[in-house]
Amino acid sequence: MFDPIKEQQxxxxxxxxxxKKMATPDxxxxxxxxxxxxxxxxxxxxxxxxxxxxxxEEMQAKVKEMYEEAQAKAKEMYGEMPSYEEYMKKFTEMxxxxxxxAKLFEVKVPGLEMYNQLFDFYKGVMNPEDFAKNLQxxxxxxxxxxxxxxxxxADVAELFKQPQxxxxxxxxxxxxMMRPWMQLDEELVKNxxxxxxxxxxxxxxxxxxxxxxxxxxxxxxxxxGINMEAANEQQAAMDAYYKxxxxxxxxxxxxxxxxNANVQTLTETYKNMMKEGQKVSTFxxxxxxxxxxxxxxxxxxxxxxxxSKAFADFTDKxxxxxxxxxxxxxxxxxxxxxxxxxxxxxxxxxxYDLRKAVRDLQKEVAALVAAKAAPAPKAPKAE
Amino acid sequence: MKNEDIIVKMQEQINKGLxxxxxxQKEATEIFANMAEQFSPQKNLxxxxxxxxxxxxxxxxxxxxxxxxxxxxxxxxxVVFGIGKMTLVHYKPLVEASKxxxxxxxxTYALINxxxxxxxxxxxxxxxxxLEAGNDVYMIDWGYPTAExxxxxxxxxxxxxxxxxxxxxxxxxxxxxxxxxxxxxxxxFSTIYTACHQEKVNSLITLVTPIDFETNDxxxxxWGKDLKIDSMIDHYGVVPADVxxxxxxxxxxxxxxxxxxxxxxxxxxxxxxxENYMRMERWTFDSPDQEGETLRQFVKDLYQGNKLVKxxxxxxxxxxxxxNITCPVLMACGDADHLVPLAASEKFVEYVGSDxxxxxxxxxxxxxxxxxxxxxxxxxxNIVEWLTxxx
Numbered sequence: 001m002f003d004p005i006k007e008q009q010x011x012x013x014x015x016x017x018x019x020k021k022m023a024t025p026d027x028x029x030x031x032x033x034x035x036x037x038x039x040x041x042x043x044x045x046x047x048x049x050x051x052x053x054x055x056x057e058e059m060q061a062k063v064k065e066m067y068e069e070a071q072a073k074a075k076e077m078y079g080e081m082p083s084y085e086e087y088m089k090k091f092t093e094m095x096x097x098x099x100x101x102a103k104l105f106e107v108k109v110p111g112l113e114m115y116n117q118l119f120d121f122y123k124g125v126m127n128p129e130d131f132a133k134n135l136q137x138x139x140x141x142x143x144x145x146x147x148x149x150x151x152x153x154a155d156v157a158e159l160f161k162q163p164q165x166x167x168x169x170x171x172x173x174x175x176x177m178m179r180p181w182m183q184l185d186e187e188l189v190k191n192x193x194x195x196x197x198x199x200x201x202x203x204x205x206x207x208x209x210x211x212x213x214x215x216x217x218x219x220x221x222x223x224x225g226i227n228m229e230a231a232n233e234q235q236a237a238m239d240a241y242y243k244x245x246x247x248x249x250x251x252x253x254x255x256x257x258x259x260n261a262n263v264q265t266l267t268e269t270y271k272n273m274m275k276e277g278q279k280v281s282t283f284x285x286x287x288x289x290x291x292x293x294x295x296x297x298x299x300x301x302x303x304x305x306x307x308s309k310a311f312a313d314f315t316d317k318x319x320x321x322x323x324x325x326x327x328x329x330x331x332x333x334x335x336x337x338x339x340x341x342x343x344x345x346x347x348x349x350x351x352y353d354l355r356k357a358v359r360d361l362q363k364e365v366a367a368l369v370a371a372k373a374a375p376a377p378k379a380p381k382a383e
Numbered sequence: 384m385k386n387e388d389i390i391v392k393m394q395e396q397i398n399k400g401l402x403x404x405x406x407x408q409k410e411a412t413e414i415f416a417n418m419a420e421q422f423s424p425q426k427n428l429x430x431x432x433x434x435x436x437x438x439x440x441x442x443x444x445x446x447x448x449x450x451x452x453x454x455x456x457x458x459x460x461x462v463v464f465g466i467g468k469m470t471l472v473h474y475k476p477l478v479e480a481s482k483x484x485x486x487x488x489x490x491t492y493a494l495i496n497x498x499x500x501x502x503x504x505x506x507x508x509x510x511x512x513x514l515e516a517g518n519d520v521y522m523i524d525w526g527y528p529t530a531e532x533x534x535x536x537x538x539x540x541x542x543x544x545x546x547x548x549x550x551x552x553x554x555x556x557x558x559x560x561x562x563x564x565x566x567x568x569x570x571x572f573s574t575i576y577t578a579c580h581q582e583k584v585n586s587l588i589t590l591v592t593p594i595d596f597e598t599n600d601x602x603x604x605x606w607g608k609d610l611k612i613d614s615m616i617d618h619y620g621v622v623p624a625d626v627x628x629x630x631x632x633x634x635x636x637x638x639x640x641x642x643x644x645x646x647x648x649x650x651x652x653x654x655x656x657x658e659n660y661m662r663m664e665r666w667t668f669d670s671p672d673q674e675g676e677t678l679r680q681f682v683k684d685l686y687q688g689n690k691l692v693k694x695x696x697x698x699x700x701x702x703x704x705x706x707n708i709t710c711p712v713l714m715a716c717g718d719a720d721h722l723v724p725l726a727a728s729e730k731f732v733e734y735v736g737s738d739x740x741x742x743x744x745x746x747x748x749x750x751x752x753x754x755x756x757x758x759x760x761x762x763x764x765n766i767v768e769w770l771t772x773x774x
Contacts, residue, residue, distance in 0.1 A: 267414055274417060281423040282430050287645070295637045302602050302633070305609075312609035319614035326618075344530065348620075352534040355467070359543065 122286045170249045174207060181214040182207075197260060200253035208246040216242070233327050240321035247317040251310045255301070262297035269293050434648060441651020448654075453661040455499040458510055464551040468526030471548045477514040486585055486774035487556045488513065489548060490522040493568035494540070494677065495627055497669050498522055500753050501566070503662055507754050509763055516767045518774070521552055523569075527671045533620035535674040537681065538699030541576045549576075549583050560585035560710075562774055567591050567723060567749070568681070571691070574731075577708050579701045586711040586773045588766065591720055591749050593727040594734065596689040600724035602634050607686030616675040624670035634721060663754070692734060706736035711773045714740075715766060717747040741769060 171192055174184070184206055191199035219239045223231035269289060270280065280286050301307050330340045464471040476483045490510075492498035501522070502510040513520050523545070528535070549561050562585045565573030570592025577584045599605045615622060632639045650656045690696035696703040714731045716723070725744060732740035745762050747755050752762055 267410075270418065271414055274414070279421045280418055281421045282426045284430050286418075291637055291642055295635065295642075298636050299602075303605060305605075308606050308609045311606065312611055316611035316614045319618040323614065323618045345620075348531045348533055351531055356539075356543075 118287060118290060119283055122283050170204070170207070170245055173245075178207070178211065178215045181218070182210040184210070195256075197253050197257035201250060201257070204246050204250035204253060208243065208250070211242060211246065230328075230331055233324070233331060237321070237324040237328050240317070240324040244314070244317040244321040247310070247314045251307075251314045254307055254310050258297060258301040258307075262294055265297060266290065266293050437649045437651065441648055441657070444652050444654050444657050448657060448661060453658055453665060455504065455662055455666060456502045457505065458502055458508065458514070463521075463555065464548060466544055466547055468528060468532065469544050470524045470526065471551060472522050472524060474510060474514055474520040474522070476517075476519065477511065478517050482517045483519050484517050484774050485519075485556070485558060486560070486562055487519040487521060487552050487558055488562040488564060488770070488774070489552055490520065490564045490566070491545060491569035491573050492523065492525070492566045494525055494671065494673060495568060497666065497671070498524055498566075498569075499669070500666060500750070503666060503754055504659065507756075507759060509753050509758070512759070512763045512767060513770075516771060518767075518770070519556065521548070523548055525671065528621055528674050529672070530621050533675045536676045536699075537572070537575070540677060541572050542579060542699045542701065545572065545576050546580060546583075549580070553583065558585075559583075562586045562588070562770060564588040564590070564770075565592060566753075567593070570594075571681075571685070574705070574708070575691070575696070575698055575703050577710065578703045578705055579698065579707075581707050581709055584710050586713070586770065587708065588713045588715070588770065589728075589731065590715050590766075591717060591723050591728070591752055592714065592731070593685070593723045594714075594731045595692045595727050596685050596687075597692070598724060598726035600726045601721060603630075603722060604686065604724065604727065607682060610682060610686070612679055612682040616679045620675050622673040622675060622678055624668075624672050627673060628668060628670055631722070663750075705734040708735040709737050711739040712737045712741070713743065713766065713769050715743040715745070715752070715762065717749055717752050718744055719747060719751070720749040722749045739773070743769075 171189060174189070184203065188199050188203055188206075192203045216239060219235055219242065221235070222228070223235070266289070269292075273280065273289070280289060326341070330342060333340050459475040460472045461475070462470045463473045471489075490498070490501065492501070502508045505511065510520060510522070525540075552561050553559065560583055563573040563577060565571070565588070567590070570589035571594065573587060574589060574592065574594065577587045596604060596607070599608070615626075619626070647660060650660075684690045684696055688695070691703060691705065694702070694704050694706075712732060712735050714728055716725055716728045718725065729742060729744070732742045743765060745752065745757065747757050747762065752758060755762075
């Protein structure tokens with residue numbers, strides 16, 4: 001299974017190696033090393049079908065698990081119940097086309113994996129002490145999973161899921177690569193690693209600013225020789241990647257902070273419900289409680305200036321990175337007998353300009369034809 | 384402060400923090416222990432079985448449903464004109480020829496999503512209501528842009544495509560002026576068109592249309608101001624529809640990506656419900672890609688610059704002045720519109736130069752304006768009545 005985070009890590013490691021190789025004339029080898037990773041980056045856009053299948057399989061497993069748990073609990077109170085297999089067999093008899101339904105189920109209803117995850121989260125209540133202890137972590141995991149699975153497979157959505165996992169990677173990158181060039185407050189770095197969302201917001205803001213003035217200058221350093229433009233473009237892509245990573249980290253930290261706040265809201269809401277004598281005795285009731293508080297928390301987060309600016313910055317950096325990395329790809333495709341985007345751009349512009357020129361000429365022709373068809377003005381009578 | 388004192392102080396803070404964490408954890412444990420006690424195996428089992436039964440019954444209905452069953456825009460019509468990927472369709476009148484208005488109506492939808500929203504199904508069709516009221520209805524279909532359309536601007540849409548459509552209608556019907564109805568962004572375009580070509584417009588109807596972008600109500604308006612659109616447009620040229628869809632889904636992330644499907648399951652067995660649901664679902668994701676230069680100007684000049692209201696919007700050879708709009712004007716909005724908040728539309732009637740400007744708002748949302756039962760009972764009849772008096 002393709003793991004975008006690992007691939008990006010590989011990409012960074014390759015680049016670090018390549019930086020070393022820049023001192024040698026081994027440029028061709030460097031390009032070869034770069035491109036398998038670039039291809040892998042592209043592959044991250046293509047596994048929706050696989051996810052859908054996994055989602056269906058997991059849901060079936062969860063349903064079975066839930067049935068068996070409930071069956072065990074119900075046994076004491078209501079006596080023996082049919083096994084899950086018997087229950088499903090009955091279903092199969094009722095619906096002979098069940099396999100077809102199963103296939104439909106795989107792809108037709110998005111978001112079911114989230115339903116499973118939420119169920120797992122809810123199931124944790126059966127062990128209240130551990131549940132309370134791991135509440136925050138499990139909740140964040142679940143919300144991350146929502147972003148990974150429930151949002152459609154558009155380009156932005158693909159990257160949107162990565163910020164949740166970038167924090168640790170970025171701190172490591174700071175410690176291994178950038179630390180000699182810039183010194184951030186060590187206490188701040190420690191707090192980030194301990195999961196302090198406020199510290200992470202500050203860390204990503206500071207590292208972004210300091211990068212420009214220190215390590216970034218090395219990344220963008222001009223190259224020499226016949227391949228200098230190609231090398232410059234590759235480094236520009238890496239520079240864009242780092243900036244995107246810092247921005248993604250900040251966005252992730254802001255979202256984590258909101259998730260943390262939402263856990264508190266969820267428990268507070270439940271506490272109030274208890275006071276009012278309301279019960280949460282089923283998964284569905286828990287789902288309603290979760291849905292109402294979480295949607296409100298997300299809406300509140302999205303409406304803040306902090307989120308709006310961080311989201312705008314992240315999408316900007318994301319597209320700048322894509323543009324820069326596509327330039328590298330395009331340069332390497334230029335030797336093949338296929339038109340690249342750069343070639344097509346010129347064509348699109350020519351077609352656009354010609355269409356407008358034709359429109360104007362058509363109007364002129366129509367006016368001339370109309371003028372010709374109109375009766376000629378009478379000549380003034382001779383005196 | 385001495386080092387020892389600092390250490391003592393830090394230790395005190397750490398202890399305090401640990402106590403707080405322990406207290407919070409204890410409280411949470413008690414709360415969840417209570418929830419565990421409330422857990423009802425029987426009710427959970429019944430709920431789960433019901434969900435499974437609903438899902439399988441629903442899929443039995445879904446498996447029999449074909450694309451034809453949920454087809455939209457089924458009223459009889461003819462493509463009468465076109466430029467590039469844009470076409471102009473003319474709907475066949477539903478009243479006898481002598482009762483068809485001599486003052487034609489041209490509808491312009493947004494570039495985002497499709498105009499089929501106005502004729503989603505027979506019992507929820509704005510177009511049908513307009514035809515039954517004797518209107519001679521034309522509608523622009525912008526088509527599905529491809530990479531070659533990246534340079535298309537607002538000027539091209541308004542002063543080229545829309546103007547040629549109006550010219551066609553004037554020639555075909557013999558009417559000197561045309562009534563314009565614009566939906567959402569199509570309303571903004573119709574407004575710009577009217578300000579530039581008032582002599583060709585009899586009346587202007589704008590529905591759920593953003594005009595005043597100063598407000599921060601609604602996430603699109605909040606985010607639009609911070610958005611750095613250049614990098615996105617430079618990368619894509621023509622922005623894929625899924626990017627736009629994603630932007631709309633995250634406005635209500637759990638509702639639109641998740642909860643609506645969970646809530647659908649218990650009703651899926653009902654064929655009529657499922658047909659309506661699937662029509663809406665198909666419409667939602669039947670989205671054309673966005674021509675980059677148009678989107679760039681829309682975001683920068685309108686969401687960020689609010690230039691239409693300020694009288695600073697330049698579209699081709701025109702500087703758009705809303706005071707040039709002197710024909711009758713109607714702006715109708717939904718109180719619960721999460722895409723175009725009331726604040727973006729309600730003052731429009733004050734900005735135009737018309738003496739006959741009406742503002743209506745209804746208790747509905749952006750899409751509910753056209754597809755809800757309220758739409759057919761209340762909203763459309765009001766709009767039709769307004770138009771009938773002025774056409």
